[in-house]
Amino acid sequence: AQKVTQAQTEISVVEKEDVTLDCVYETRDTTYYLFWYKQPPSGELVFLIRRNSFDEQNEISGRYSWNFQKSTSSFNFTITASQVVDSAVYFCALRPVQGGKLIFGQGTELSVKP
Amino acid sequence: EPEVTQTPSHQVTQMGQEVILRCVPISNHLYFYWYRQILGQKVEFLVSFYNNEISEKSEIFDDQFSVERPDGSNFTLKIRSTKLEDSAMYFCASSETPQGALYEQYFGPGTRLTVT
Numbered sequence: 001a002q003k004v005t006q007a008q009t010e011i012s013v014v015e016k017e018d019v020t021l022d023c024v025y026e027t028r029d030t031t032y033y034l035f036w037y038k039q040p041p042s043g044e045l046v047f048l049i050r051r052n053s054f055d056e057q058n059e060i061s062g063r064y065s066w067n068f069q070k071s072t073s074s075f076n077f078t079i080t081a082s083q084v085v086d087s088a089v090y091f092c093a094l095r096p097v098q099g100g101k102l103i104f105g106q107g108t109e110l111s112v113k114p
Numbered sequence: 115e116p117e118v119t120q121t122p123s124h125q126v127t128q129m130g131q132e133v134i135l136r137c138v139p140i141s142n143h144l145y146f147y148w149y150r151q152i153l154g155q156k157v158e159f160l161v162s163f164y165n166n167e168i169s170e171k172s173e174i175f176d177d178q179f180s181v182e183r184p185d186g187s188n189f190t191l192k193i194r195s196t197k198l199e200d201s202a203m204y205f206c207a208s209s210e211t212p213q214g215a216l217y218e219q220y221f222g223p224g225t226r227l228t229v230t
Binding site: 006033037043044045047050091093095100101102103104105106107 | 145147149155156157158159162169170194204205209217218219220221222223224226
């Protein structure tokens with residue numbers, strides 16, 4: 001079965017703290033894609049990153065960084081120096097090699113307080 | 115920048131009524147998707163569509179649901195006889211291809227469907 005687990009339902013931090021959102025996935029495919037999406041209170045889904053299964057390099061984009069570890073089937077997302085505007089629900093998703101559907105995790109609601 | 119659009123943004127309907135949710139995918143995209151998000155829950159795949167036919171569908175996508183590309187631009191999701199549990203946000207998405215380097219699924223802003 002293919003599955004994405006985001007064990008953290010809610011996280012609350014104070015502005016400027018670093019925060020890591022966990023994502024663990026299950027798949028038997030050797031090739032697959034992993035994604036993170038942000039869903040702000042307005043409701044739309046904002047694409048953040050795509051990672052191929054054969055590329056385990058970590059990625060940094062401004063205050064955002066992603067740690068992909070195939071050995072532990074994890075694809076964690078860290079926000080450095082969090083800001084109030086980071087408050088949103090964050091979804092991790094898996095795309096199997098066959099077909100185009102995205103399999104989403106349950107989401108982590110991040111609340112950044114001033 | 116091109117974007118996926120969806121109309122209406124909010125639809126209220128009575129149980130048993132038919133609804134049609136509309137989407138305009140990005141113009142050069144060939145693959146289209148519908149997802150559903152019940153309030154407070156995760157986003158769930160409903161159906162994918164390519165070359166005027168369904169490529170894949172989930173267990174949620176039963177006989178009450180249908181999809182259509184009635185012209186060169188619109189992509190619609192029809193729910194024949196709505197139930198209370200159909201209340202959700204419905205997202206349309208499109209991509210150039212389903213896989214490979216060109217894969218990027220762009221989501222529309224969603225239609226919030228409320229069934230009373």
